Amino acid sequence: MARYIAKRILYMIPVLLGVTLLVFFIMHLAPGNVAGMILGENATPEQIAALEHEMGLDRPLLVQYFDYLVGLLHGDLGTSYTTGDSVTNEIMARFPYTVQLTLVAAVVSILLALPLGILAAVKQNTWVDNVSMVVSLIGVSMPIFWLAVMLILLFSLKLNLFPVYGADSWKSIVLPAISLGFMNMASIARTTRSSMVETIRQDYIRTAYAKGLSRKTIIMRHAFRNGMLPTITVIGLEIGQMLGGSVLTETVFAWPGVGRLMIQSVEGRDTPMVMGCIILMTICFSFVNLIVDLLYGAVDPRVRTMYR
Amino acid sequence: MNSSARPATSEELDFLSVQKNSQFRETFLRLCQNKAAVAGMIFLVFLILLAVFADLLFDYQTTCVDLNIAERLQWPSAEHWFGTDQFGRDLLARVVHGSRVSLSIGFIAVAFGLVVGGILGAIAGFFGGAVDNVIMRLCDVFLAVPMMLMAIVIVAALGASMVNLVIALAISCVPTFARIVRSAVLSVRDMEYVEAARAIGVKTGRTIFRYILPNCMGPIIVQTTLRIAATISNTAALSFLGLGVKEPQPEWGALLSSGRDFIRDSGYLATIPGVCIMLTILALNLLGDGLRDALDPRLK
Amino acid sequence: MNLNETPYALEIEDLSVEFRTRDRTVYAVNGLDLKIRKGETLGLVGETGAGKTTTGLAILNLIQSPPGVVTHGSISVNGSCVLRIAEPEAETPEEAPVPAENAGTVKLQKETPAEKEPEKPAKAIRRKDQKPQIAEAMTEKELQAMRGKTVSMIFQDPMTSLNPVLKVERQISEVIEKHEKLSRSEALDKARQMLELVGIPGERGKEYPHQFSGGMKQRVVIAMALACNPDLLIADEPTTALDVTIQAQVLDMMKKLREQNGTSMLMITHDLGIVAEVCDCVSVIYAGRVVEHGTLEDVFDHTLHPYTKGLFNSLPNMKDRKARLQPIPGLMPDPSRLPEGCAFADRCRYATDRCFHERPEVLHRTEEHTVACHLYTPENIQKGGVLDHE
Amino acid sequence: GCGGGSSDTSDGGAAAEVDTSTLTVALTSEPDYLSTCDHDSLMGVQMNLLTYNGLMRIDMETLEPVCDLAESYTQDSDTEWTFTLKQGVKFHNGDDFTADDVVASIEYAQTFPASTTYTGAIASVEAVDPYTVKITTASPTPNLLYDLAYHYNFILPKSLIESGNDFSANPVGTGPYKLAEWNKGNTITFEAFDEYFDEARKASIPTLEFAIIPEGSTRTMSLESGEVDFVYSVASSDIERLQSTESISVTDVVSVENFFLYLNCVTTDFADENLRKAIAYGINREDIVAGALNGFGTPSYSCVSMGYAESTDENAYTYDPELAQQYLDAWGGDPSTVSLDIICSNDTKTAIATIIQAELAELGITVNIEETDDATYQAAMRTTDLTSAIVSWSPANAMTYVQRFHSDRRNQTPACLTDETMDAMVEEMNVTMDDAARSEMITDIIAYANEICPFVPIYQVNYYRAYNSALQNVVCSATGYVDFCTMSWS
Amino acid sequence: MSEPLLRVEHLKKYFKSARGMVHAVDDVSFTLEAGKTLGVVGESGCGKSTLGRTIIRLQEPTSGSVFFDGKDVSKLNRQGLWEQRRQMQMIFQDPFSSLNPRMTISQAIEEPLALYKICPDRTSRQKRVAELMDTVGLARRLYNTYPHELDGGRRQRIGIARALALNPRFIVCDEPVSALDVSIQAQILNLMQDLQKEFHLTYMFITHDLSVVYHISDEIMVMYLGQVIEKAPAEKLFANPVHPYTQALLSAIPVPSLHDRRERVLMTGELTSPIDPPAECRFSNRCRFATDHCREAEPQLLEVEPGHFVSCFLCER
């Protein structure tokens, strides 16, 4: 297992390299003059050229990229164009918030989605099934930010239960987590339902019935773990979605996370910062996927033995 | 076999007139039994008709572009069913024309993603080996970045415009489709009829297009509908971040996000496009689910 | 009801099962009668789709519902009734002719003159309702107590009947734990013993199904089915998925175990060779109905029904390689559009007009050997020689 | 904690009791730097005003320079100035403020290329004695006092400059507030500086917290819920409702920041004055204000904002389609061949351009809207490739403003209009040290500018600051700043 | 003896797998006369299908050669192979997966006709399809139906018609009847025998049903873990199986009769893994007679009596 984990982590390296390359070149596709933007409108062309030289922007792109990579290997993500601060510091200041938000959203959505999905599957074609699937369909189709604004209107302004913005108390995280997690909850619930429905039809479930086990035992012992397999994969993907969706949620709720930093940096054409955010998110996502794979192995012995 | 080569009489070829009862038709009939899916389908057809005939209903220039500051921010009324926006334009007209923009963004981006991703996935799945490895590792790179972030970066780099938006969304669709098509191809590739095709001398291209792809359509169609839904919702999200289509093009996401400024006093401005997006995504999801069930041979 | 007084481990009478899907109704079992004496093995032979598995599942009341509905009949195991359903229209089924609108689901008339009626006559509760009436049925609790303990079942495909994520020993032990009121660890011990019994080293119980080969999986399934010494074992084509050599091993083992425990068995198969090897009696089933039943000798050497005969003729002759096979022409009828008369009529060389319109009744050659065919009359059945033997 | 403890206020709204020890301000975006010389952004300056002082400061109401760290000043010649410094002033780190700090700070500022406009005129700074500084300019510089009030020239402690302090992370100055905590991306907290030298301007609210809330509707809602006491920038769609909310006050300041349509007068048809004027007369600015700004802006007809003492509307344009047509005819070209591609770098600009598009359509001129981000926009402004853009500008004084009309600005905006008469007028003004005479000259320049129409003015921004009604002494300047020192809770 | 229709020499097919080389077919040689049927039996996974596929080059052999009518098929280039396919066809095991669900019966049968331009125009192609359908006993009304509407027997007939369309001389039949019920199985077996007579076909008939293979084959080849362990004319093999594995295999057939029962030779254990097998007799770990010698070297396929080949140390001695 340890070898497998090591292999997976090693495998992340080329992927990350690919991501850096991709993002670096996409970002440099963009028109616009970074030095000019930093210096403001009063700067003279000479000043701009000087700054460009100082920042190394006048060198070939590949050279810049390799410099960046070398820095990256030393844990140095460069210097932000807009704040002049170390990108690593800036991102790390915000990273815990994003982790917190995504984790809470993920945990909440999973805790809600699993029972919902299982219930719907077990009570297939009853009103329970219909209601829970309607709820999750609505969840899937509701634009995140619309939900966010609605949540604020209802819970903060009308009911005064939760703060509108910020990241100070446990209360602050409730609304962002709901708005971020709802959509994902919905799709996790849907996957759970369909995989449970599928599992329930399997031969070994029939075998279990033939053994005289009670329905509850069968669902919990036999169907649940098998039904979880596709769900685990989907949860991994959904966490990726949440990392992406955090851009929106963090903007609406003024949550000081990486997503918001990223969109801010995109607007400010702060390439090192954008790269940093993307790399960090990618690493997170890759780790989530690693954990998902490990979990998958924990649940499914077939996978486990494959990597022994 | 032993009959000599005399021309066939019409009677002999009578059997030709027996109607084909294709699987598509059957699937369709089965789909029609699913009320939710039919509802979704009807809604989508309605939308597509709206999008196609939008010009007949509302003149684009006068209703969607020209300003009428005097009538700004009017609540829905008999005259303006959906009210008017901050420039006094009829929201209904903009929503109708917006359906064209939104749907075409969704459809074009997904179509592009489907074609490119489909070809890549089919190649990877069919040939396997090094080709497969290269394509899949590339997909890994794209998939390692959360889709939304990738779209943001691409739009930000290329500049916000409808074309770039479509490009960004299409690119972020490609790896997903490549993977799905690949796994579908893999599941079909080793079927005996593919081997049988080789045995009777069918060439590679024809094998892929006539034997493999048609039989992978199930998951692909389902994924396509769901993907269109996701794309429409991502467009809306990008519009919200200011990376969407340009004014005065009435894309739904843009309508929704520009309406959000007025959500407190003129709630309809955000709610109506929001509901439109929701209904469309809902319809696509219902249709997708219905298709999944209808295509599932076990439920026959 | 008095338990264990009946000589039968299993009695099925006039069982009808339908699968009602949206676009059609499949009449899977149509008035099927079966009896297995205690300690005996009955072979249930028939083509694909004849309703063999459905019958097996019905005994455990495990037919997937929807779409499956048991519309008629009664099933009792060891004399205790699993299920009894009365058909509302039929006032007195003994005499009532087949109602016209019911032609599709034709119910066989009851003819079991030799056997005593069970204590509770079926007509006791009979309504003029439209729906089949459940006259008597086990509660879910009783069913659970019965499944795995009194009756256990081995399913067709060993590859899919084991849960891939649970250890093999756990899968065996849970049935023991459930029925024998043992603790978890005791049950696990017993499970390992069961594995040894079917020829798998006990310590391999810690492994998962995918680490086992097909034959071993089937043995695990058998161990599971036999773990609680059931009175009745339903084996649904237990060896179809296996190679001949492995099949021989498994059958051999099953025979041994059955003999040790005195278990009655319903052996579902389509292989007459297996029947010849394992069973005491055979029932040949066609389109959901038993067309011929008898001891091995009855059926193999005094074949009565043209279908049974056809089955034998279809098999390659091991004595004469060059002999041409004589297949039964045609196909089994579509189970959703069963003909009015004998379901076999259109494939039958001997079919007369009557065969197409009237459902044949069950006739006895001996007390045990029965056949449902219009070729026979009470007279000629004893004489035999109706089918031309080559 | 922060958020004004609002999560405990159960019955909602700003009406609930407020925590008078704290003032929570919602900002749209985070300042990039808290240091003086690294930026030239409104938010950054606003923060600088809290922690630093210059020798002079701009009075927020009159927009005139007044003494701040300087006790007094004398102008010894056209190029020589002597400043007497206040005594007993302390930096946040405990250092005493002396002339050496002034010298060090100004020389420090001069090392930043971006500060040239404000420090370039200063030829030398000398400490005559600990509380006297002598500044010599290279040429007569009537703007010097304004320059000294500009954030680049704010005074930092010499010791920290020499030790290479990061003034962004550790902004030590003499200001009324000192930085308590900067929670990146989230909040910036300041605490009142007890030893502040100016009793009259000493902060009355102990803690000042800035929360970064990018979404307009979220800002408004947090004010309504009472979590925030002051919203720096109110989304225009919310102004009306906030104005009618009892517990919330909204100040409305017509700023000197004006938005105009910058036209390429070098390589396009807009080199022709008549065509520019046709456009200037063809735009209904009332509509723009109503449509794009929800009515919260002030139409602007003169090339320099109204609001400076020198402002004038002489020769200013109006909305007059007929006149516009006349100018178009005078230009003589075919309007359908004119294509006006407007670069818009944010949503408001896009909305403005949308309306311009609709209105110029009546003159037969096609408008294309090009939405870009800031970097692209800035890059475009440095070339002659663009046709036009919506640009805003808000100099602290009219003189700085009119200097913009001089052709030496061509190296920054090469496509702008150059005019010899204008150049001469500006050059003359630049060396006129007499205040009254200079004012008059500025007015003349504005009138002349309106005549040659270097660009098309559109509107002046109204700054809307919304806050809890319990806040008193809210002073908001036309240049965009808010004086947080004078604010107090009632 | 004249040149046989098919001569296979030292044919090997290995697959790479995660745990090593799968020796699916390991050094197989045999010949097959025209018009005859060679039955191939063996346990699941012993390489029967792989052998069949490799012979008609649906899979590239790892080494060895296949001479068809004197021509080395394994050396043909693409075009040559394509031409060769007219001569060599295959019928597949699973009638449910060997037909493209998206093609009607006629399309499936027409496909090879069109590809090899056998019939000049559409009408003649349609006629030929109808003829083929007649030949294999498919009603013409099924012309435009899809495979999923049909039962297994009919589908298998389509597969046969498709293989016949090119008028091949040699057909590899990979378990064509094992998915079918006995009554249908008999129909198909009869059909195949009739066709063989009518068109002078040569079959390689793969199955694991010994009674079927006995019925249809002239010669039977028993495979074990990729190797041929015994090959003999059908009667000879059944009358006198030499290899212990063959003996066990034959005794394991359940006989559908109450009278002539055989003595069971029960085998223990199961097929071992074909991955990198050691150089020993591959059956040795299950063999009742295995000696140390068996575990040290691989036996060779030897002709113990005319036409009867066995690979076992027992008869070498």
Ligand SMILES: Nc1ncnc2c1ncn2[C@@H]1O[C@H](COP(=O)(O)OP(=O)(O)OP(=O)(O)O)[C@@H](O)[C@H]1O
């Ligand atoms: N869940 C179901 N839904 C619909 N029809 C069903 C279902 N289960 C069985 N049937 C139908 O009932 C009939 C009898 O099926 P059953 O499985 O009992 O046959 P069988 O004799 O066991 O066949 P096999 O030899 O293939 O196992 C078939 O026609 C089958 O299609």
Ligand SMILES: Nc1ncnc2c1ncn2[C@@H]1O[C@H](COP(=O)(O)OP(=O)(O)OP(=O)(O)O)[C@@H](O)[C@H]1O
């Ligand atoms: N494409 C392949 N890649 C890897 N291994 C393969 C491949 N095809 C077959 N094998 C392996 O080769 C061996 C022989 O397989 P083959 O299918 O020829 O056996 P078979 O005798 O036809 O079995 P069955 O009776 O089950 O059809 C098996 O171990 C199988 O796993």
Ligand SMILES: [Mg+2]
């Ligand atoms: Mg069955």
Ligand SMILES: [Mg+2]
């Ligand atoms: Mg095979």
